[in-house]
Amino acid sequence: MMSKQLLSGVRAVGFDLDDTLCVYMPVAVQARLQIFERYLVPRLNLPIETIDLHYRRAFKSMLEEIHSDRWYPLYLREGHATRTETFRRLLESLGLNPDELAEQISCEYAALREQMLRLHDETLEVLHTLRERYPLFVITNGPAYEQRRELKVLGLEALFSVIAIEGERGIGKPHKPIFEWVESRLQLPPEQILFVGNSWEHDVQGALNAGWRAAWVNREGAPHPNPDSPALLLPNLRPLVEWL
DSSP: OHHHHHTTTOOEEEEOOBTTTEEOHHHHHHHHHHHHHHHTGGGOSSOHHHHHHHHHHHHHHHHHHTTSTTTHHHHHHOSHHHHHHHHHHHHHHTTOOOTTHHHHHHHHHHHHHHHHOEEOTTHHHHHHHHHTTSOEEEEEOSOHHHHHHHHHHTTOGGGOSEEEEHHHHTOOTTSHHHHHHHHHHHTOOGGGEEEEESOIIIIIIHHHHTTOEEEEEOTTOOOOSOTTSSOEEESSSTHHHHHO
């Protein structure tokens, strides 16, 4: 009852994409480990866990530079350049020549990751049910090409009346302008908009800072970062059908 009361007055519902509507991070890890098994384990006398540790260091270094003038304009269009640079740094850290192999494993990893993408079990049921009652929208961070393609591959694009992609808008969550852009498209006051996502910082805090309602999808049962927050807590998307 309390959840229904908290959601009274909502007139539009939005979602994050990766790891909210679809399984992304576990798929990305699985795909890269398969690529390492295929290309790097035969070349190196190292356990795959060690190779992956090198990858995570390379990824962290790339993440720290992603918003630089050198990389961000490329990243906004598509993820190929920054993804390939991450693999190049990985190969160099392992003492391998990255010149041709970085490009090859970058492309094969991206293709394999896309093949393995899947929706959470309840996603389509929840979206189709809510779509009968509310305009739906999505806000997703990431490159324009990859995120737009992901929506198409997963069969979600037609379900949303507004689609806001970091790569297409030039800014992502948790920054307020991307929420304000969606708000202007919906033509609704902020307090009538609910945003649902798995990232506390990007999705929940971003929405609350924009004056929206927010719901945190915590599938793994992680410790709550702020139990006093007005954001709803969801174990998955299914309660939305009952509460809205």
